[in-house]
Amino acid sequence: MTVYLIRRLMQSVLVVWVMSLIVFLGVFAIGDPVEILIAPDADQIERERAIIALGLDKPLWEQYFIFVQNALRGDLGRSFVFNEPALRLILQRMPATLELAITATLFAVVIGIPLGLLAGLKPNAWYSRTIMAGSILGFSLPSFWVGLMLIMVFAVQLGWLPSTGRGETAMLGGIQWSFLTVNGLRHLVMPALNLSFFKVSLAIRLTRSGVRETILQDYVKFARAKGLSPTRVIGVHVLKNIMIPVVTVMGLELGSTIAFAVVTESVFAWPGMGKLIIDSIYVLDRPVIVAYLMIIVFMFIIINLVVDLTYSFLDPRVRLGESKA
Amino acid sequence: MSLAAPASAAAAPAAVPATAAPPTLEVRGLRTHFFTRAGVVKAVDDVSFTVRKGKIMGLVGESGSGKTVTGFSVIGLVDPPGRIVDGEILFHGQNLARLSEEEMRKLRGNRIAMIFQDPMMTLNPVLRVDTQMIETVLAHEKVDKETARQRARDALGQVGIPSPDERLKSYPHQFSGGMRQRVAIAIALLHKPELIIADEPTTALDVTIQGQILFEVQKLCRDSGTSLMWITHDLSVVAGLADDICVMYAGRVVEKGTVDEVLDRPLHPYTRGLIGSVPSRNVRGKPLVQIPGMTPSLLNLPRGCAFRSRCPRADDACMSEPAITEPLPGREIRCVHPHLEGAA
Structure with missing residues (x-):
């Protein structure tokens, strides 16, 4: 286990380093921030001064070297636009x-898995067909459109839920959270629902196909032959066997939602990281983009690790560390 | 041998009179059909047999003869599109075919247990052995977990698993095939069932392990008065193990009687063919004897006797469905041309 963790850690360092190279080069390639940041009527001297101040006069390899040096000290650069540390800027937006x-992922698990079970156990019932048809909609409707429809129905016509912002927040662990106040929860429901449609559909399909496959196994029939109640057969014998793909996909979905909730955050004016990264890309705020992508890399590494650790908990046949040791 | 909890149903006395006791199981005219898109598959079609108390009944047939479906019908685990369409399954006189699912559940694993063919597949791979055993105890009895664990441990010891305490904490993949089948048997024995349905439980095992398991099962049946329905295609297993035999072909019983009588003097051409096909009975160096052709598809059985096309004795009389006859006392067959002229 320890050996496994150490090896994973070393792999992670390598991944982070390679990513930093790609990100740095990529951001350098997409355009010159000077053109956007400096007023068009600025004269040559002002321009020069600004370029030097931002450190853009140095050759690329030197800029990268400085970036790595600072990054190792926990400093991912200062935003060109806000003149604040990029890391702090991102972390401020992260809780939202x-x-x-x-x-959204919670919705997917709480709604998707039971519906998937239902559809898997009685594949020919009318409600199963309805669920499966619904999941196709969940996959294919564009999320910005669904978001707008939600706002139109629940905010504009029915007036039940607010359509923008985080609402009231409360402090927990030095961070402002919306889910701690009733008003904040009301603000949270619609964007979370919007974000979860795809994930619910995914959970439904994964669970359903898992159930269809598992239900035919001898051990399920044997469990029934032991006289177990249907609840126990399905809730323990079937469900525990189908959790591996569900956990994997939901874990990765959580990661990509954190990283790329841009559309939903824009539609609902939710002040999260997605909005920050989009704004930063518009103005070519290089340090923020780089810092953001590095944080996302970190996050995926951690989520993957947690998912792998969950496997060994879900399936005793998975033994961590023995694979290539 | 005796289990800790006194709450379990009273175990049958060790010595059981051979014929006087009422049968544990009596199946009459059972028909289990599968309603598939391609048509109705008559997997079990008018099957009748009895399992005597404390005795072992061997249900023999080729793959697809309906023997497994018969077993599932008795324990009430026929899944759609399959359905029991007719017949009575009398378990101590109670018709199981009429019971509700919940009443059936209370019987399963409690008074009727089942052992499956492939021990690699019957235990849930992600649950520990103790979980899978304790849940079986708790499904039928209100005892605390510690008592249930005790019972599980005793059952493991009973089937010859060394250091049962440690083994309880293991997962199925940490056992060999033979050990897993022992665990499955231990689970079947937890509630001292009156009837065990064993569906080819030794087919997937080594010959040596097979011998051990057969020995254990025979001993357990004799000791506890449990009746056993042993489903197999292996006549040599039945010869050494069973008291009665029931030969199935294409969803029908073609011959039944006591093991000694049927194996010594098979009346039905199919039974003769089966016995003739056992390799050890053939003469070294000569080609092995076989029954020509293969089992007909249950979807479109030929008219009349299903064995007609493979039978050396078939003639026009076989075009109509043969009725069950009893040419000798205690011997029922379904054939118009039985081998009545002499011993096999």
Whole structure:
């Protein structure tokens, strides 16, 4: 286990380093921030001064070297636009995105898995067909459109839910959270729901196909032959066997939601990281883009690790560390 | 041998009179059909047999003869599109075919247990052995977990698993095939069932392990008065193990009687063919004897006797469905041209 963790850690360092190279080069390639940041009527001297101040006069390899040096000290650069540390800027926005993404994934698990079970156990019933048809919609409707429809129905016509912002927040662990106040929860429901449609559909399909496959196994029939109640057969014998693909996909979905909730955050004016990264890309705020992508890399590495650790908990046949040791 | 909890149903006395006791299981005219898109598959079609108390009944047939479906019908685990369409399954006089699913559930694993063919597949791979055993105890009895664990441990010891305490904490993949089948048997024995349905439980095992398991099962049946329905295609297993035999072909019983009588003097051409096909009975160096052709598809059985096309004795009389006859006392067959002229 320890050996496994150490090896994973070393792999992670390599991944982070390679990513930093790609990100740095990529951001350098997409355009010159000077053109956007400096007023068009600025004269040559002002321009020169600004370029030197931003450190853009140095050759690329030197800029990268400085970036790595600072990064190792925990400094991912200062935003060109806000003149604030990029890391702090991102971390300020992170809780908003985190609570949105986690709530959406929670919806997916709480709604998707039971519906998937239902559809898998009685594949020919009318409600199963309805669920499966619904999941196709969940996959294919564009999320910005669904978001707008939600706002139109629940905010404009029915007036039940607010359509923009985080609402009231409360402090927990030095961070402002929306889910702690009733008003904040009301603000959270719609964007989270919007974000979860795709994930619910995914959970439904994964669960359903898992159930269809598992239900035919001898051990399920044997469990029934032992006289177990249907609840126990399905809730323990079937469900525990189908959790591996569900956990994997939901874990990765959580990651990509945190990273790329851009559309939903824009539609609902949710002040999360997605909005920050889009704004930064518009103005070519290189340090923020780089810092953001590096944080996302970190996050995926951690999520993958947690998912792998969950496997060994879900399936005793998975033994961590023995694979290539 | 005796289990800790006194709450379990009273175990049958060790010595059981051979014929006087009422049968544990009596199946009459059972028909289990599968309603598939391609048509109705008559997997079990008018099957009748009895399993005597404390005795072992061997249900023999080729793959697809309906023997497994018969077993599932008795324990009430026929899944759609299959359905029991007719017949009575009398378990101590109670018709199981009429019971509700919940009443059936209370019987399963409690008074009727089943052992499956492939021990690699019957235990849930992600649950520990103790979980899978304790849940079986708790499904039928209100005892605390510690008592249930005790019972599980005793059952493991009973089937010859060394250091049962440690083994309880293991997962199925940490056992060999033979050990897994022992665990499955231990689970079947947890509630001292009156009837065990064993569906080819030794087919997937080594010959040596097979011998051990057969020995254990025979001993357990004799000791506890449990009746056993042993489903197999292996006549040599039945010869050494069973008291009665029931030969199935294409969803029908073609011959039944006591093991000694049927194996010594098979009346039905199919039974003769089966016995003739056992390799050890053939003469070294000569080609092995076989029954020509293969089992007909249950979807479109030929008219009349299903064995007609493979039978050396078939003639026009076989075009109509043969009725069950009893040419000798205690011997029922379904054939118009039985081998009545002499011993096999």
